[in-house]
Amino acid sequence: MTLETKKSVFVELGKFLSQFSEEENTRNESVLGNDLFFEDFIKLILLSQSHNGWYTPEQVYFAIKSWADALTEENISKWLSQYATDFTQDNKTEKNVALILAGNIPLVGFHDFLSVLITGNKALVKTSSNDQHLLPFLAKYLVFVDESLKDKITFVEGKLENFDTVIATGSNNTARYFEYYFKDKPSIIRKNRNSAAVLNGKETHEELEALGEDIFRYFGLGCRNVSKLFVPKGYSFDAFFQAIFKYQDVIHYEKYANNYDYNKAVFLMSNFKLLDNGFLTLKEDPSYASPISSVFYEFYENIDELQARLDADAEQIQCIVSNDLIQNSIPFGQTQNPQLWDYADNVDTITFLLTTK
Structure with missing residues (x-):
């Protein structure tokens, strides 16, 4: 053949x-x-x-x-x-x-x-x-x-x-x-692995709306779903929440709603400070893996230092979304549309299969 x-x-x-x-x-x-x-x-x-x-x-x-x-x-x-x-x-x-x-x-x-x-x-x-x-x-x-x-x-x-x-x-x-x-x-x-987005506060409404696709597609269950945001110190999430409002119907899906209620309750009982819009919680946390219905965020001061941090954490990250702020990042809204040559974990499966004896 x-x-x-x-x-x-x-x-x-x-x-x-x-x-x-x-x-x-x-x-x-x-x-x-x-x-x-x-x-x-x-x-x-x-x-x-x-x-x-x-x-x-x-x-x-x-x-x-x-x-x-x-x-x-x-x-x-x-x-x-x-x-x-x-x-x-x-x-x-x-x-x-x-x-x-x-x-x-x-x-x-x-x-x-x-x-x-x-x-x-x-x-x-x-x-x-x-x-x-x-x-x-x-x-x-x-x-x-x-x-x-x-x-x-x-x-x-x-x-x-x-x-x-x-x-x-x-x-x-x-x-x-x-x-x-x-x-x-x-x-x-x-x-x-998890995926992250890096913002600088200059994103358009359309870009942040597309970021919502990266977060909510497949209810956030994929390794290419954005589960962590890096934002500049002093960042206001108002524009982000306004842009992702179009995804509000996700809360009407029972399995997602159950996760939202449960995870929010766990966070609140632990006295964690949350940002909440009724269908997504944001929690400041150094981890990349947030639970369903929640996204973690972290502040940064210097983009070069953040680049070094992301390079060091490469084995935990599937892909990064940004407006060309980070090397090899992809555009907003594209995490769930990988090309055939975009390999999971950056491991070339074809080369492995062709060369392994």
């Missing part, structure tokens, strides 16, 4: 996914497999919240659109063009790659799944109990498009066996277990 064939299969998946949106599901008769998959996928999207209460149709549709936008011929070609290693022919050292996936946001493990298959390896997939349906459905579609993938994809319910390498995602606690259990295998072990 050549690289071009592999690319074409995922481009076809992108075309399939592009038919679905929260506003309207629009069937394109030129897309392969619609008779078998179109209606069933809509049903699965609508059922996802019954499988995982955080997977509302709005959030699942957003994840689907993100992958539809990513899986174009142009994007896939640009992504893979940077690798000098030639893997256009069948991989003579085909590996069985164990994938232990998270389930905090819909399809969070799809990039690892894609990377394993595009490099000509076999995927042994252990899904999270929180996300057991979406990826297997898309795998069935891929096998429909190219039946040779049937022997490349295995979903494992019990113990993982007969694997050569591992890519595992979990909490800091589970990472310690993974590191011990897989100590004799080449591996990528991902731990907890």
Whole structure:
């Protein structure tokens, strides 16, 4: 199976996914497999919240659109063009790659799944109990498009066996277990990370509104969600609160509201000083990992000193949002729209899969 064939299969998946949106599901008769998959996928999207209460149709549709936008011929070609290693022919050292996936946001493990298959390896997939349906459905579609993938994809319910390498995602606690259990295998072990935003008080209303997207998308459950703000000393949060008011409806979602009530109560009982707008609390705290419905903040005096601090804390940070204040930061509103070449934890999965023996 050549690289071009592999690319074409995922481009076809992108075309399939592009038919679905929260506003309207629009069937394109030129897309392969619609008779078998179109209606069933809509049903699965609508059922996802019954499988995982955080997977509302709005959030699942957003994840689907993100992958539809990513899986174009142009994007896939640009992504893979940077690798000098030639893997256009069948991989003579085909590996069985164990994938232990998270389930905090819909399809969070799809990039690892894609990377394993595009490099000509076999995927042994252990899904999270929180996300057991979406990826297997898309795998069935891929096998429909190219039946040779049937022997490349295995979903494992019990113990993982007969694997050569591992890519595992979990909490800091589970990472310690993974590191011990897989100590004799080449591996990528991902731990907890959080994202931060750096403000200087000159942001426009539109930029702060976009920052709200970085905070509230997926209810703040993703590692790319902003959970920490760095603001200059004396910063007023009035403009920030005005800009994020458009996200007020999040409090009407019961699971989010329960977290808001609980975490706010815990903070208040501990006599912490809070800023609160009725659906989000802000707490001054040096940590990066804030609980759901809360964002931590910290004051800074010098941007260069802050840059040094962020560099030192790099292993705790997934991405940084700013208006070009910090090196390699991304624009407001873009944390949940990573490109194919934006690797989790800055670990190049393709290079790992191509070079690991």
